[in-house]
Amino acid sequence: MDYTTLTLSTRAKHPPEMVPAASLYHTLQALSDKRRKQGKRYELALVLSLLVLAKLAGQQTLSGATDWIRHHGVPLAQRFGLRRQQMPCQMTYCNVLAMVDSKHLDELLSAFFIRWEAQARCGEQSSRLLIASLQTNHAHVAVDGKALRATSNEVHPVHQLSCYEVATGIVLWHCNVQEKENEISALKPLLAPSWVSGRILTLDALHTQRDLCAQIHRLRGDYLLIAKDNQPTLQEDIADLFEDAFPDRRRWKQAETWDKGHGRLEHRQLLSSPDLNDWFRKDWEGIEQVFRLERTTRILKTGKLRHEVVYGLSSLSMSKAPPQRMLQLARDHWAIENRLHHRRDVTLGEDRCQTRTGSVPSLLAQLNSAVLCLMDRLGVRNVARQMRYLNAHVDQALDLILLGQCSVY
Numbered sequence: 001m002d003y004t005t006l007t008l009s010t011r012a013k014h015p016p017e018m019v020p021a022a023s024l025y026h027t028l029q030a031l032s033d034k035r036r037k038q039g040k041r042y043e044l045a046l047v048l049s050l051l052v053l054a055k056l057a058g059q060q061t062l063s064g065a066t067d068w069i070r071h072h073g074v075p076l077a078q079r080f081g082l083r084r085q086q087m088p089c090q091m092t093y094c095n096v097l098a099m100v101d102s103k104h105l106d107e108l109l110s111a112f113f114i115r116w117e118a119q120a121r122c123g124e125q126s127s128r129l130l131i132a133s134l135q136t137n138h139a140h141v142a143v144d145g146k147a148l149r150a151t152s153n154e155v156h157p158v159h160q161l162s163c164y165e166v167a168t169g170i171v172l173w174h175c176n177v178q179e180k181e182n183e184i185s186a187l188k189p190l191l192a193p194s195w196v197s198g199r200i201l202t203l204d205a206l207h208t209q210r211d212l213c214a215q216i217h218r219l220r221g222d223y224l225l226i227a228k229d230n231q232p233t234l235q236e237d238i239a240d241l242f243e244d245a246f247p248d249r250r251r252w253k254q255a256e257t258w259d260k261g262h263g264r265l266e267h268r269q270l271l272s273s274p275d276l277n278d279w280f281r282k283d284w285e286g287i288e289q290v291f292r293l294e295r296t297t298r299i300l301k302t303g304k305l306r307h308e309v310v311y312g313l314s315s316l317s318m319s320k321a322p323p324q325r326m327l328q329l330a331r332d333h334w335a336i337e338n339r340l341h342h343r344r345d346v347t348l349g350e351d352r353c354q355t356r357t358g359s360v361p362s363l364l365a366q367l368n369s370a371v372l373c374l375m376d377r378l379g380v381r382n383v384a385r386q387m388r389y390l391n392a393h394v395d396q397a398l399d400l401i402l403l404g405q406c407s408v409y
Helices: 024-028 044-056 062-071 073-080 090-098 102-122 126-130 132-138 183-190 210-218 232-242 323-332 335-346 360-378 383-392 394-403
Strands: 140-147 159-165 171-176 200-203 222-227 253-261 264-273 289-299 305-314
Touching: 024 044, 024 102, 024 394, 044 062, 044 073, 044 090, 044 360, 044 394, 062 073, 062 090, 073 394, 090 360, 102 132, 102 171, 102 360, 140 323, 140 335, 159 183, 159 335, 159 360, 171 183, 171 360, 183 210, 200 323, 210 222, 222 232, 222 323, 232 264, 232 289, 232 305, 253 323, 264 323, 289 323, 335 360, 360 383, 383 394
Parallel strands: 140 200, 200 222
Antiparallel strands: 140 159, 159 171, 222 305, 253 264, 264 289, 289 305
């Protein structure tokens, strides 16, 4: 049997002033370890860092990561200051991941990436963090859920909510939707001033609920939500306003955009109005405007047209968020799908990973998000290409984990 029986590996000790501020390995050392001291072979920060390294090198499964780490045991042991070169077996990773405090891990990682992003923007001039124009990078957060397909055949498949900073690519938290709840009930206890206050929240139409709007408004945040079939009266009232044959448009505002790329031409037009604020204010706390968003997409190769009209509401005033800004916010919401969930599935192979043991799938998903955050902090435009480069240059991958820097291919 392939079980590791080494004593606890030790690492080279560095004085605090020598530890880089952007060291992911150093940050993970603050993670609480629930394991008993007896029989502990590897420190928690080391195990997680090794898995992140394997993922940076393109390994998509736990067995593949285990083999990759063992094949590179010599350079890894040298850089981490280990006394022995033998690396953990696959069961060790499963057992360790099952004991990780996922909430504490999210807190450490989000704080680490926010600190790294702030340092990159402002350097040593900490006063620049107070400049309003620089704070907008953290203003818009998108919340969305994703099913982990590896668990789709289980009795209770894992469905994970994520909170994503659109401009920075930082994931503030993950949360698994429990067996007898849905995204709506899972999100409510997570709303807190620490991440809601002063931010703009965009969510799927599923979350267009009166209680949620009230909670966000009371926490001094703002919302932008879409009204669909789950709120038929709201949707019908907004549609009646904008589809009226002879409307009073004196307070309406309009903006449109044209975008060409990826083989299609897209036209987006948004109409906004404050005319229903008094009508809705009793039920939809904080409402400042309603809008009509029309999207027309033409596939250039076939000429096929796709047309969609949606209606929504927002607590952002029309002076604070004119139609052009609303268009941008509505479009940027999809970054959580395109830049987080899609890249986790396709580039990092999350859907192909068949690990199903307990909480391990959701912990691996958190590490996948961390890998993408690392790539975003480096300014990597092609993640798959950078992963191939790091696989061929392990020293660069180690520099990224230990020093927060590496060459971008």
